[in-house]
Amino acid sequence: MPSTIRVRATASGERTEVQALVQHPMESGFVKDSNGQTIPPHYIEVLTFEHDGKVLLTAYWGPAVSKDPYVKFAFAGGKKGDELKVNWTDNLGKSDSLAAKIL
Amino acid sequence: MRPRSSRRARAATLLALGAVVATGLHPSRAEERPDPAADLRAFQAHFRDRFPQLPIAEFANGPYAMDAGMRQQWEEIMQFPPYDFAVEEGKQAFETPFANGKRYADCFPEGGTGIRQTFPYFDTAAGEVVTLDLAINRCRERNGEKPLPYQTGLMASITAYMAETSRGKPFDIRIPDDKRALAAYEDGKRFFYSRRGQLNFSCASCHVQAAGQRLRGDVLAPALGILASFPIYRSEWGSMGTVDRRFTSCSAQTRSEPFAPQDPGYRNLEYFLSYMSNGVPIAGPGTRP
Amino acid sequence: MRRTWRRCALACAGMLLLAAGARAATEAEAGAALRAAEQQQAEAARLRNRWIPAEAALKAAREALRTRDYDRATELAGRAEALARRSVEQAREQETAWRDAVIR
Numbered sequence: 001m002p003s004t005i006r007v008r009a010t011a012s013g014e015r016t017e018v019q020a021l022v023q024h025p026m027e028s029g030f031v032k033d034s035n036g037q038t039i040p041p042h043y044i045e046v047l048t049f050e051h052d053g054k055v056l057l058t059a060y061w062g063p064a065v066s067k068d069p070y071v072k073f074a075f076a077g078g079k080k081g082d083e084l085k086v087n088w089t090d091n092l093g094k095s096d097s098l099a100a101k102i103l
Numbered sequence: 104m105r106p107r108s109s110r111r112a113r114a115a116t117l118l119a120l121g122a123v124v125a126t127g128l129h130p131s132r133a134e135e136r137p138d139p140a141a142d143l144r145a146f147q148a149h150f151r152d153r154f155p156q157l158p159i160a161e162f163a164n165g166p167y168a169m170d171a172g173m174r175q176q177w178e179e180i181m182q183f184p185p186y187d188f189a190v191e192e193g194k195q196a197f198e199t200p201f202a203n204g205k206r207y208a209d210c211f212p213e214g215g216t217g218i219r220q221t222f223p224y225f226d227t228a229a230g231e232v233v234t235l236d237l238a239i240n241r242c243r244e245r246n247g248e249k250p251l252p253y254q255t256g257l258m259a260s261i262t263a264y265m266a267e268t269s270r271g272k273p274f275d276i277r278i279p280d281d282k283r284a285l286a287a288y289e290d291g292k293r294f295f296y297s298r299r300g301q302l303n304f305s306c307a308s309c310h311v312q313a314a315g316q317r318l319r320g321d322v323l324a325p326a327l328g329i330l331a332s333f334p335i336y337r338s339e340w341g342s343m344g345t346v347d348r349r350f351t352s353c354s355a356q357t358r359s360e361p362f363a364p365q366d367p368g369y370r371n372l373e374y375f376l377s378y379m380s381n382g383v384p385i386a387g388p389g390t391r392p
Numbered sequence: 393m394r395r396t397w398r399r400c401a402l403a404c405a406g407m408l409l410l411a412a413g414a415r416a417a418t419e420a421e422a423g424a425a426l427r428a429a430e431q432q433q434a435e436a437a438r439l440r441n442r443w444i445p446a447e448a449a450l451k452a453a454r455e456a457l458r459t460r461d462y463d464r465a466t467e468l469a470g471r472a473e474a475l476a477r478r479s480v481e482q483a484r485e486q487e488t489a490w491r492d493a494v495i496r
Contacts, residue, residue, distance in 0.1 A: 002188070002191045002195070006183055006187060008183070019182055021183040021185070021187070023188050067341050068185060068341075142494075142495075142496075145495050145496050146495050149495045292494070293490055296490040296491070296493040297486040297489075297490040298482065298486055298489070298490070299441060299482070299486070300443060300444070301443045301444070301446075301475065301478075301479075303482065305490070305493060311493075311495065355444065358444045358445055359441070359442075359443060359444065360442035360444055360447060362440075368440065
């Protein structure tokens, strides 16, 4: 099973820019299918990025975030070759994580 | 109301008159012998004149070649192309053997790599146009697998992977010297230029006459190179779609009852459009708004 | 202003008269209207040029006939027939007209 997370982090000087894409249906629970049945809610609740044992960013996501969400941020510090950990957990208790090297 | 017969007679006279005038002016116009090579020259010259600053390869990028703002957004999106997940799924499916041990690679020349630009082709044995999607399903059926649905899902993922291995290779569609091939080409051409549906639009109304202009929030892609980026991840769909999905929704948008996917009518249209795009490099899979 | 009012009143009176003159459609009339629409739509299908709204109206007309709403069935069948007829005309016209749009 391929990972649901794509991440690219690039260090330049004092700053590291991080971009990530997560594959997830992000069902709000308000949408009906073609048979008129409500599609049950299924969305990411928490997304975290860790670097050097420290949480860089915690995103509390919910039903209003789009399908296959994309996130981009930058932080001070981080250098080439450092490890960056990404993790998400959804409302059904499913989760996925990925460790990527900073470029 | 005027009786039908007299109206018809009048129409016939007019038609006959028209034919006389037309044959007088353009000896080739009324009963034209298909000449795909001449059509291609005129078609590409039209778009060159219309968008003189665009190199031919740019036509593969459709609306992003037309509008600077959209291009900027697209470049941002391409940092993480939304079709990436599909390409990965497609690659995996492509490399997984069927129950009988054979693979997709066994069905295609060059092991199925770098061949997207040669589809669709005219199969002179069967006397019909074969698209990549159809070839994939025939490959599955020959190997005892169920055919895939055409518009989205795994079919889009497999064609996405096969397109990715063919990026940069210019469309290389041939029309063999075969009456049936010419007829298929001509049928696709007729469909492209025929007005259909309650809104009375032809493919050309949007993708020739209004190419590069806005249709509400969208920018209409020029017909030249329009299939080079398929399959596409369309933000509007929130998923991948094949050429069939695009043709089907184009039909529906003009309030015309769509054909079934891979209907000979749609295959012939794909044949015509791809042939017209000879020289435009494959850029698929693509993303569209 | 006054003229507008007068015109409006006249139009209203006209509509009332028309409404009084109209009578409910019978099952036979609705059935005939539906057959006429189906015939046009079959021709459109033969020419491979069915219109989505024609098919939708036809479907709704069949449903109205099934629920014995003959007025509605007749009206919808009439609409379907008109749309289907236009789609047939479009297909016939485009048999030759498409050539004028070809880039040459």
